[in-house]
Each structure stands twice: as structure tokens, then as C-alpha cells.
Amino acid sequence: MDIRFTECAVRFGERVALHPLTLTLSERRIGIVGLNGSGKTTFARLINGLVKPTSGRVTVNGLNTVEDDRAVLSEAGFIFQNPQHQLIMPIVAEDIAFGLKNRGHSREDIDRRMQAALARFGIEHLAKRRVHELSGGETQLVAMASVVVTDPKILILDEPTNQLDLRNRRRVADTIDGLPEDTVLITHDLALVENVDRLLLFHEGRLAADGNPGDTIRRYHEIAGC
Amino acid sequence: MDIRFTECAVRFGERVALHPLTLTLSERRIGIVGLNGSGKTTFARLINGLVKPTSGRVTVNGLNTVEDDRAVLSEAGFIFQNPQHQLIMPIVAEDIAFGLKNRGHSREDIDRRMQAALARFGIEHLAKRRVHELSGGETQLVAMASVVVTDPKILILDEPTNQLDLRNRRRVADTIDGLPEDTVLITHDLALVENVDRLLLFHEGRLAADGNPGDTIRRYHEIAGC
Amino acid sequence: MLTSLYVEGNSLLHRWPVRAKLIALVTLSIGLFLSASPAVQAIAFVVAAGLYLSVGLPLRDALKRVGFVFLTIFFLAAVNLFLLPAADVATLTLRLMALVLFAAAVTATTTISAFMDEITILLGPLERLGWLRAADVSLALGLVLRFVPDIFQRYQAIREAHRARGLPVRPLTIIGPLIILTLKDADTIAAAIDARGFRRQ
């Protein structure tokens, strides 16, 4: 991947969520950690243009997130902090087809891609289930399937293992490890980012550490005071 | 505490959430772990009568959760898996005072108890804030304050550290450790239950292990397969 | 919870196209309101009842679906007997029952997606004027079906929280948090829709 932030800052009203930042991300697996409210989600949303920079600019594989916003959206898929809000159609299969429909794919093409996405996450048996009846772990997997089905090159995952038990957490973590896409992974579960290629630490809207996981995690413990 | 389950079972329609169970809890700190959907929340809700046994009975400090349900509710306070559902009034102070008002306390008494509860959790500065603008960690602490303010003898906490960062998790964990009340703590974060007096493991609606934390956690890893 | 009132089957009305059914319904309402003859209304009533009973609903369910409206219609008929000539009351009552039965028959023989296709066509002119997008309407519809169970669960959770905290369960203290929590989700849901490239801002 090739993501460039140039003097990029974000403000919500009075509140500064992200101070000006210049940074290039090119590693295959990026991790992000930091305290609640430190700006992780804001930073990640900048990447696929869901948040627009108040000043400065962001480019993803050469595309500007403001000017080429539609192209950026298909370049970078986003799995939300609360994935149950991300599933917007009542039935799993409908939800997975949702992103394809408006891109004008043929019905057969939609079916083929949907089956492939379900198979990738081992959730073929969930296709006909109602979205609101899924368990936490199932919701996570369906959310991932419904995003990868549109073939993004980069996947951004915002705290994908919340509320999951030991087994589901393992399963989701393994799935993420095996993803062929480049990934940006935000998490409070440090075990998930022990092996990323590069780990960023945010603190009060600033980049407080950036480098190999060991060093960044040490710095995080210092900041958290424990 | 003195909580007794006698041949207690719970069914939701066809679905058995808890198989018949006989058990006495008297330790000060009880932990509960288990996979998603294994019956942890159902078990905990039996204790304060939010779920009624389909068969069998539950008593809390001698009170039956069906016949004396109001008395049981003031005996055992419950902090929900989603604490934001638990905060009912728009402003923090109003919410904490709400439970007392309804019990007919005088205004001075309400003020005094509220200040004490805020101080106990170190959240005096939040008193005037809007409830739904709180961060995840703040919501947890306010929910605890609004429950302990009515002086329950037993506190039941259902996954109190979800979505929290390292610091808030530490803070909530320390707060729980320091609680003078007896506690029943459900969690997926095994570090939180390493030191409880007794750890229960649920699996598919049955008690699968019950004893000291070390043994129960080992068994949990076996069941989870990792 | 939100299963459609459509009934699986292959009756005459099942085979009619949606548009024909809707046009028939509109024509019937206008026609019956223009006619003052009890005989015409009676014929319409018999035909509508026949169509409704042929859609394949067990009699009990069929009666249950229209029971409430019929009850109110009979009650009004009884009141009207004191106020109007009997022949007029017969006309009014038969007309109303005929319309209700025919409408119920259309509902029972038309799937949601058939309705949606028709609505998309009907919205065509408005779409060309740039007033709205038909795709938005079906998206909104899907969102309602998707989120009703979530909102209901939240409603129950808030009720339970009242009980757990020993608070009286009052509509006001439930509706406030329910609406705020629900509408707060709108931001995330909208972001998720945009993220999947469904529509431009």
C-alpha cells in the first residue's frame, strides 16, 4: 500500500481530534494502538475518506481522498468498531450483495462473488440468516465478507475482537492474519499487534510512537501508566 | 454473600439457556467465564431476578428471587453488558440521583450520597456532563456509581471492560478490586479474574468447571481449543 | 417479527400483475363510491369475498386479518341505523366491506419485492426530475426491516435496566434514551453505507 498524509489535521468544531501529521505508510501490516479518544478511529477514517482533513491532504495509492473519494472508497474497505451497525440489510446474503449491486455487477457475477466471499470466511451456512440474530463472532466475519466482496486492496479493521470470547477472538485473529490484502488494524488487544510490520501509537491526537511493535507497546504502557 | 441455586433451569421458548443447576455461592469475589452464548449473562441475571427460573429456585441472602423480587433487586446491583442502556436520565448527576429519588430520600441525603458515589469512582468532574457524550470508560464508571449509590450488598458486573483502553481497563479493574461489596464478575478478559476467590466456567448452558482460577482457566483454554 | 402478510399460492390474483391489481383496486374504490345502489355494492362484496377466500389463507387466519376492521364497520353500521335510512346503511357497509376484502386480497397475493418493483417504476418520473432516487427508497425500506429488531431489543434492555435499578417503568424515561441511542447510531450507519460506496453525498 501507499498511503501519504501531508500536514493533515482534523478538527470537530472546537475540538482537535488530530494535530497536523505528515506520514507515509507502505508496509503490508500496520497496527494502531492508543487510549480511548486518542484519535485512532479518526486517523483510520481519513484513509478511506470517511473523515475529510480539515487541513492538509491524504492520498491512497495516488488517489486524493477528497477529490477522488469514490475511487478511494473502493480502494480501501473499512470494518467498523461496531460491526453490527455496518450490516445494513436484513439478511446476510442481501447484505453481502449490497455493495456490489450499486456498482452495476450482473446478477450472476454478484452470486459468484458472494459465494467466494462466504467461502473465504467459512460462513456459507450463514447466508440465509437474519443479520440481527448473529452472534458477536459471526457478525464480525459477515462484516468482513461484505467488505472484501468488493475487492478492496487495503482493509482497515477498527477493534475487530471486542466482546468476543477466546475461541472467536482466535478465529477472527487467524482470519486477519491470513488476509491477502494489506491491512490497517486498530485494537486494544495488544496480542493482536505483536507481529505487525509497523505499529503506530496515538496519544491526544498526536503520533506518540511509530516503529516496531515491541518499542511502541513499551511506550504505550508508559503513557497508560501501567 | 449467600446465593443458592436449587435445581434451577432456564429455557427461552425451545432453547435451553441453562440446564438444571444446584450451587451455593458464598465467596466474596466470584468470577465467571465461558464462550459467547454459553449462559453467563443468563446465570447472572438469575441472581437479581431479571431472569426467572423456568424450574427450580434461587435465593439471595435468604430472599427468593421470584417471591421477594423487589427486595432482591435492592440486595443485588447489576451493571449491564451495555452500560449505556442503563443510564436513563440525560445528565450524569440526574442519573445518579434518579434511583434515590424514587426511593424517597431527602434532597440533602441524595446530594450527600451522590457526592460520595462520584468521589468513590473519581468522577466528580463528570457530574454535569451529558450521559451520551461520555467515552466508553466514563460510561462504565458512571454506571457503577449510579448502581452503588443505592447501597446494594452484592454487585454483578457483566463484561465491564469491553472497548476500554489499557488505562481505563486498569482503572475499572482496580475500582472493582477495591469495592467493599461482594462481587460477581463476568468477563472475557482473563487477567481480570486471575485473583478471584472462585471462578466458574460455563459451557453450553452447563457448569463446566468450578474452583480456583488457575484450574478453571486451563479448562477454559481446552474447551476453546486454544 | 416483520413477516409480510403475503400468502404463498397460485390463485387468480396471484397470477395477475401487480399493476393490474392496483388499478383494479383504485377503479373499484372510485366506482363503488359513485354508485348508490345496494345491489351493485352487494355484488362487489360477494366477488371481493370470493377472491379473498380463494387466496389460500385458512379461514381462521383470513377472518383474523380483517376482523378488527369488520368489527368497527359493524359497530358503525349499528350507530348509523339510528341516524340514516336503512338502505343507505346497507350501501355504506357493503361498500366498505367489499373494499377492505379486495385490498386484503391484493396484499395477500403480492410479494414485497413485486411491490418494490412497481414502486420503482412509479417513482421513475420523479427520479428523472432529480427529486429522489428509487434506490434510496428501497435502501430506506431495507434499513427499517433491518433495524426494527435492534430497536426492540434496546427497548427491552432499557426496560430491564429500569427494573434492575428499582425504577418505575414509565414511557417517558424509556422513550427519551431509546430515541437518543437509536438516532446516535445514524452517524455510524450512514458512514457504513458511504464506505461501501452505495451513494454519493
Place this chain on the structure above:
Amino acid sequence: MNTRDLVLIALFAAIVVVLGLIPPITLGFIPVPITAQSMGVMLAGCILGARRGALAFLLFLLLVAIGLPVLSGGRGGLAVFAGPSGGFIIGWVVATFVTGLIAERNVREGQAETRQFIGFFLASVLGGIVVLYAIGMPWVSAVTGTPLTAVAAGSLAFIPGDLLKAAIATLAARAVYAGYPLLPARA
């Protein structure tokens, strides 16, 4: 209309569906039930404003029309529009719009709390009662043939309930306005 507006409209329609799970009360002497859903009219107008509120109810009517049992008591389908309460149901859209207009013009941030209460209550009563009845009652009279005066007399039975709904909607709308303001300001 941006995506967020669309989602707000859909979520509010869903809230009205949930209000329909509260069972309706049927009075013998008027063929229209007492239902919690008409409180949705006041809430939608006061919280979302005229345009989005009315669209939320339009969407709700669409759900009814295509045969989903979303009216209180599990009713729905085209038959309802043909029945006596059809006018009230269609009137919900207009009533929400009017409620919203009045709320938008009378409630602003920074006003005293009492003024906001008065604004929301006024909007709820004028839109959710006056305008709604003005559409619903003639319809009952037209389809059933019962003289309008008799219908009006019968409809008095709704007044206490509807005033209570207006009061609840006022308090709830004000709580939402304080906590999560969405109402567009309009001079």
C-alpha cells in the same frame, strides 16, 4: 438529502414500528383505535423537523401499503387505507410536517427551557391533534356515512390520550434536543 438524513428517516420509521408493539385500545363508539403510534407524529416532527419527519411517516405508510403488519395490533396492508382510520393514517404525514414546521420556527438553542417546552407542546398539539383530526374525521365520515358531528363527538374520546402523548412527546423531544439536537433551525 445526504446519507445521514436517509438513515435518520429510516430509523425513525423503525421507532414508529416499535411503538406499534404497544397494543391498541379499541373504544366501542368510534371505529378508530387509540394507538401509541400517533405519538410518533409529534416526536418525529419535534425531533427530525418537518421534511425528514414527514418522509419518515411516508416511509412508514409505504411499509403498511406493501403488506407489512406494522400498525398497532399487527395490522397492515392496503385494507387499512380502505377502512375508517385511513384518513388518520394518511393524515400522519401532513400532521408530522406541520408539527415540524411549528417546532422549527419556535424552538431554538439558547432559549429558556420553558420556552422550548412551550414550543414543542404547541407544535405537538397543533400538528398532532388539530391538523390530524381535521384530516381524519372527515374521512371517517365519508367512508362510513356517519355525520361529521357524530364523528367529532366520538373523537373527543381521543383528546385526553392525545394530550398525554403531546406532554410525553414534549418532554422527550426536549431531552433529545438537549442531548442530541437534530432539529433544523428556521427563523
